[in-house]
Structures are given as C-alpha cells and as structure tokens.
Amino acid sequence: MISCSLSPNTEADDVWLALRIxxxxxxxxxxxxxxxxxxxxxxxxxxxxxxxxxAIFKAFDIGKDDEVIIQAFTCVAVPNSVRWSGAKPxxxxxxxxxxxxxxxVVNKITPQTRAIIVQHTFGIPADIDAILTIAKKRNIKVIxxxxxxxxxxxxxxxxxxxxxxxxxxxxxxGGVAIGPNLKLYQKRLEYPSMxxxxxxxxxxxxxxxxxxxxxxxxxxxxxxxxxxLHLLSFPVYPEEKQGGQPSVFPAKYPNALAILLLKQLKxxxxxxxxxxxxxxxxxxxxxxxxxxxLVDDPEKIxxxxxxxxxxxxxxxxxxxxPVAVGYKTGSCPKAEEAAKRIINLPTRISTRDAKQVxxxx
Numbered sequence: 285m286i287s288c289s290l291s292p293n294t295e296a297d298d299v300w301l302a303l304r305i306x307x308x309x310x311x312x313x314x315x316x317x318x319x320x321x322x323x324x325x326x327x328x329x330x331x332x333x334x335x336x337x338x339a340i341f342k343a344f345d346i347g348k349d350d351e352v353i354i355q356a357f358t359c360v361a362v363p364n365s366v367r368w369s370g371a372k373p374x375x376x377x378x379x380x381x382x383x384x385x386x387x388x389v390v391n392k393i394t395p396q397t398r399a400i401i402v403q404h405t406f407g408i409p410a411d412i413d414a415i416l417t418i419a420k421k422r423n424i425k426v427i428x429x430x431x432x433x434x435x436x437x438x439x440x441x442x443x444x445x446x447x448x449x450x451x452x453x454x455x456x457x458g459g460v461a462i463g464p465n466l467k468l469y470q471k472r473l474e475y476p477s478m479x480x481x482x483x484x485x486x487x488x489x490x491x492x493x494x495x496x497x498x499x500x501x502x503x504x505x506x507x508x509x510x511x512x513l514h515l516l517s518f519p520v521y522p523e524e525k526q527g528g529q530p531s532v533f534p535a536k537y538p539n540a541l542a543i544l545l546l547k548q549l550k551x552x553x554x555x556x557x558x559x560x561x562x563x564x565x566x567x568x569x570x571x572x573x574x575x576x577x578l579v580d581d582p583e584k585i586x587x588x589x590x591x592x593x594x595x596x597x598x599x600x601x602x603x604x605x606p607v608a609v610g611y612k613t614g615s616c617p618k619a620e621e622a623a624k625r626i627i628n629l630p631t632r633i634s635t636r637d638a639k640q641v642x643x644x645x
Contacts (some may be wrong), residue, residue, distance in 0.1 A: 286637045287595035288574050290632030291491045293454040293548060293555065301547055302488040305540050309492045312485075313360070313475045315539030317546055320556040324446065324549060327462035327521075328470050331544065334361045335534030336459035338535040340442045341369035341399075343465040344425055350398040351423025355384035356603045356611060356619035358522060360431065363609050368529045371398065375604075377616035382576055383410035389418055396550050402429055402440060405431035406599070406628070407452070407559075427463075432573045435556060435626065438462060444644070448543055449487065449519060452573055453552060455545040456484040458537055476535045483517045485540055490516055500595050520606060529611045549589040562638045566629060574599060574628035577645075582627045585645070593645045597628030 304313065330336045346352065347370035352363050356375040363373035376392045379385040382405040389400060400419055402410045412428065417438060419426045426440035434445065434452045442463030447455045475481075481581050490510055497503035499626045510516040521530040559571035566575045576598050579585055586596045604611050613620070629641055 285495060285503075285593055285595050286630060286633055286641060287495075287498075287598045288628055288632070289450050289595060290455065290495060290498065291449050291488065292630065292632040294488045294491055294553075296492075296565075298544065298547060299488045299492045301544060302485050305543055306482070306485050306489070309478065311476060312545075313538050315542070317539050317542035318537055320339045321329075321537070321542045321545055321549075322460065325460040325462065327443075327445075327460040328466040329537035330459050330461065330470065330473075330539050331476050331535040331541075332361075332461035332533055333444055333448065334365045336444040337362070337365040337401075337427070337429075338368055339461045339466050339469045340427055340444060340463050340532050341365070341371065342469045344399065344442070346371050346398045346425075349396060351394060351396040353384075353389055353392050353397060353400045355401070355403055355405075357382060357405065357600050357622055358604060359431075359600065360378045360520065360604055360607055360609055362401060362403070363604060363611075364524055364527060366401075366528070367527060367610070367619050369407035372396075373610055375616055375619075376624065378405075378619045379411075381408050381410065382406060382622060383408060384415070384560055386411055386414035386418060388391035388616075389415060389522055393418075393422060393424070397422070397424055399427055401429055403429040403431070404433050404436055406574050407435065407570070407578050416440070416622040421532075432551065435571055439464075447541075447548075452555070453545060455541040455548065456487045458541050458545060460537075472488040473534055473536050476532050477539055479541050480517070480532055481538045483515065484538075486546075487516055488544075498595075516544075525607045529608075540604060555632060556579055558633075561635065562631045562633060565635065565638045565642065566631075572631055575631055576626040577627050577629060578622065579626065581628055582625060585627060589641075589644050592640070594641055594644055595630075597630070598626065599628050601626060 350371040366373040428440040428443040431446035447458035
C-alpha cells in the first residue's frame with residue numbers, strides 16, 4: 285500500500301534494529317542514546333510530544349485559571365496537554381495555510397491568556413512573526429509546535445517536536461522540548477514501563493508484516509488483533525478521546541526509542557529531499573510532511589483511492605481530531621470547512637508511487 289499514515293518512515297534497517305533492541309532489555313530505559321538525541325536538538329527529551337508540551341507548561345508555570353490559545357484543525361493531543369496542565373484551551377480559527385490566523389488570535393486574547401501555540405500544520409510555515417508581534421505587546425508566551433516539521437527555525441519562547449509513528453522522523457513515540465527550566469521537570473518523571481517500551485519496539489517489527497498484507501485485507505485484521513491484544517499501542521489512547529490523561533504521559537524518553545531515533549536522524553536529509561521532490565510533483569517546492577488538498581467529497585475519494593492501493597490521509601477530518609474536546613461548534617468556521625473537505629497526499633514515497641497517486645486523483 286502507498287500510505288502516509290502506516291509508519292511511512294520505517295525501513296528494513298529500522299526493523300532489524302528494533303529486533304536487536306528487543307533482545308537487549310537491559311538498555312531499554314537508560315543509556316547514552318538519550319543524551320545524544322538531546323544534544324542534537326538542544327532540548328530535553330520525553331516519551332511523547334504531548335509530554336514535551338506539558339513540560340513547557342510546567343516550566344512557564346501555566347496552570348489553573350490560565351488560558352492557552354491554540355488553533356482549531358489540530359490533533360486532540362494539543363488541547364489535552366493544555367487541559368492536563370490545568371489551563372483551558374481557547375480555539376482560534378485558521379487561515380488559507382491551515383495554520384492559526386493571527387487576526388483571530390487577537391479576538392481570542394483575554395487577561396487570562398498566558399500562551400499561544402503556533403502549529404506549523406503539515407510542515408507549512410505559520411505566520412510566526414505576526415504572532416510574536418501580538419504576543420510581545422501583551423507579555424504572552426509563544427510555543428511552536430514542530431510536530432510536522434524539522435525544517436523551520438525556532439523563533440518562539442519554547443518549542444516541541446514529536447517522533448510519532450507518522451511524523452517527520454519516527455521512534456513510534458517520543459518528543460523533545462526546547463525552553464527554560466525543562467530539565468528540572470524531567471528529573472521528577474519516571475520511565476515508562478518495560479511493557480510499554482516493548483509495545484513501541486514491536487511496532488516496526490509488526491508493521492514489516494502488516495504492510496505487505498494490508499492491500500489483501502489481512503494486514504488490517506492483524507493490526508486490529510495486535511492492538512486488541514495490547515501488543516501494539518494506539519497513536520491516540522481511548523481515554524484521550526474523552527479528554528482523559530493516560531498514566532503513561534508524561535514520562536522520560538526511553539533509551540531504546542532514542543536508539544531508533546538516532547538511526548532515523550541519519551536519514552533526515554534523504555527524507556527531506558524526497559518529500560520536497562514529491563511535493564514538487566504535486567505543485568509546491570516544499571518538504572511537507574503531508575500534502576493537503578481540499579476536495580468536495582473526501583470520503584468518496586479516499587474510498588476509491590484505497591481500492592487502487594493508496595491510503596490517503598485525513599488530517600484533520602474533525603475540527604479537533606479525533607474528538608473535539610472543549611470545542612464550540614461555529615467558533616472557527618474556516619477550520620470546520622477545511623475539516624469537511626481535507627485529504628492528504630503522501631510525500632515519503634517514490635516518484636513512481638507519486639505518479640500513481642496523481643493518476644488516481
């Protein structure tokens with residue numbers, strides 16, 4: 285299957301590396317790989333992007349009775365992290381780039397506003413300079429969400445990266461936060477359980493079998509079965525869909541996953557070049573994580589493409605995906621319109637596959 289969601293970064297050497305680590309449980313939690321990752325990013329590591337974001341809130345003393353402005357058209361992990369800190373997420377609408385609209389940010393600021401999260405959706409640069417101008421006048425912190433990109437410079441007061449299974453680079457779970465006083469918070473955290481680490485290490489191995497069988501239908505059955513047996517974790521936990529906080533977040537970044545990421549980091553230039561080349565075929569000279577396209581009947585197009593062996597993405601087919609936690613319908617009409625019409629084209633694919641995607645469309 286041609287896909288932008290089913291572990292598109294995993295290659296044969298990643299699978300073999302995961303297998304070797306699986307049989308070395310004594311290096312799963314602590315080791316030098318974590319320090320190498322932190323040095324590479326100049327930040328502090330955690331077991332997920334949402335844990336990294338939560339750490340930033342703690343470092344800035346953002347909590348009860350505070351408000352954090354975020355964009356609609358996002359993943360539920362972002363507003364959930366705000367809620368876990370004790371603060372309240374306030375949704376602002378998006379502009380034509382699928383990023384937060386500075387004009388609507390101004391409308392949403394109150395005396396309780398402590399921070400604005402600037403998400404670079406799909407890797408498309410947001411208007412960070414406009415947000416910084418707005419924020420500095422009011423002494424509001426600006427936090428950049430680099431979950432979809434590693435190609436943009438940091439300009440805000442803090443930032444975080446995510447190494448999820450379908451992000452720019454992947455260690456299945458993981459994240460890094462950049463900002464002040466983060467190390468103090470990290471030191472108070474525990475490592476995830478050995479079983480949780482096993483689930484993540486098993487993921488590349490399992491998908492080396494799932495993907496070749498997916499088009500036949502057997503791969504999806506195997507994926508659901510392994511998830512039900514808890515041998516694989518969900519990208520979004522069931523309790524997160526209710527606004528709840530899974531016990532595994534926040535936690536430290538395990539050494540085992542850091543080893544996976546170091547392997548991926550060696551491929552970053554190649555992946556970026558590849559994404560840029562494919563996006564150029566789609567019409568834009570940028571290395572987007574996914575290429576967004578608005579269509580009139582996304583469900584029909586996604587279903588037809590699947591029959592041709594193409595799994596198109598649907599970030600974000602809900603205004604807050606997969607559940608609009610704390611969102612008031614009608615408050616962000618542009619985000620709602622985008623959610624109704626969005627499809628994503630894969631970019632970490634070959635030029636041959638990209639031609640197949642274009643022909644299918």
